Amino acid sequence: MIYGLLFCALLATAIGQSVFITTVPSLGREAGLSELAVAILMSSSALVFAVGTNIWSRIIRRRGFRNTLLTGLAGYTLGTLAFALVWSAGLAGLLSSTALLIALLTTRSLQSSVMSATPPAAVGYVVATSTPETRAAAISKVTSANNLGQILGPPFAGALVGFGLLTPMYSVLGLTILAMAMVWWRLPEYQPASPQPPAAGPPADVAVLKSNTAWLIGGCAIVFVCIAMMQQSLSFFMMDVHQASPVEAARFTGFAMMISAVFSLLVQFTVVQRRWLSPPTLIWLAFVCLSIAYWMLYLHHSMSLLYTAMVFLGVGMGMGYPALAAVATTRCAPERQTQVTGLLTATPAMGYIVGPPLSAVLYAQQMNLPFALAGCLTILLAGIMYWQR
Secondary structure (H helix, E strand, O other): OHHHHHHHHHHHHHHHHHHHHHHHHHHHHHHOOOHHHHHHHHHHHHHHHHHHHHHHHHHHHHHOHHHHHHHHHHHHHHHHHHHHHHHHHHHOOOOOHHHHHHHHHHHHHHHHHHHOOHHHHHHHHHHHHOOOOOHHHHHHHHHHHHHHHHHHHHHHHHHHHHHOOOHHHHHHHHHHHHHHHHHHHHOOOOOOOOOOOOOOOOOOOHHHHHHHHHHHHHHHHHHHHHHHHHHHHHHHHHHHOOOOOHHHHHHHHHHHHHHHHHHHHHHHHHHHOOOOOOHHHHHHHHHHHHHHHHHHHHHOOOHHHHHHHHHHHHHHHHHHHHHHHHHHHHOOOHHHHHHHHHHHHHHHHHHHHHHHHHHHHHHHHOOOHHHHHHHHHHHHHHHHHHHHO
16 A cells, blocks of 8 residues: 555656656747757756755655655645746747746746655655565565656647647646645655664774665666667657658657556566566666667667667666665665665656766767667676676
8 A cells, every 4th residue: 555655656746757758849849949948948957856856865854754755746736837837928928938948947946846855755665664675676666657657648648738738737737636635645654764873883894885885876877877868869860860750750769768668667567576586686687688778779770679679678777776776775774775765766867967968969979879878888887786796
């Protein structure tokens, strides 16, 4: 029941984020904003979100998981409403392009600063209430909501956008309000472990544990940098190499990402949650699968090979994040779990801060270079993780 409530909370926000990514480019074009302005809007909100998750992971110690989760859901709901109202004013011609961009940046940043409380509260609740042996499966049960949100979000937006570009965004409010009501009525409070004063003589292996945990968090951040580079480049690659029209490129890219999300969800429900493999082994296999996926993207000349690469990508993502989170939180002291959880839940935003501009620079040099860099980074991490198993 508890994990189901946390799943619903993350699913509502995941669908909302997917709707945001799907509709904002079209809204920007309709309102007269440039592609650069839309990119600034997306990357700035990712930066605020990354900083916010770390701040909220510390606030959790005082407020508790349930109250923090409710704050994040309330902030997401009110922020989405304000963000949609600003778009309405822009589309109605009540704001100039510059004023619209400033208003959008302000409302989206405020929304990101509060909604960033949701992931560390949900994942932190799972970490605090699970054992080291069941932690990877437990985290997978909750974070699989993100994959399901990526599957449901695009068709959700596509079904409603015919009633207006802002209709999907307003409709997301109903999902987050429902999730907030479920958490309010059914989720029990659970207080995180209080920080303990350091002992006079810390164990000799504390530094090693800190180093290992840092490697895991850094590896998780690199995973999302690579994902962001791929997403940034794939649509342009479709148009420039496969000669697809913009509409066709968007359709092919959306279908490719849906394949990835489906297989990510499938591997989480089977391999990860049934604990067929240990978390360290899952981490190593995840990086192997991700490396295969990126090198297939680098070398592919057909759509069938591209979609096969997305299968490997989904499998790698489905195994990687829950296992990385489980091992990282197991290797730290209990009073440090909220801090480590905050860093882990900030890694997707970190990836979307660094990945798109890095991809743009590499793509200008050679169109498939972002895929090659992602392949090199993941195979390097596969070797490191194999050595540290």
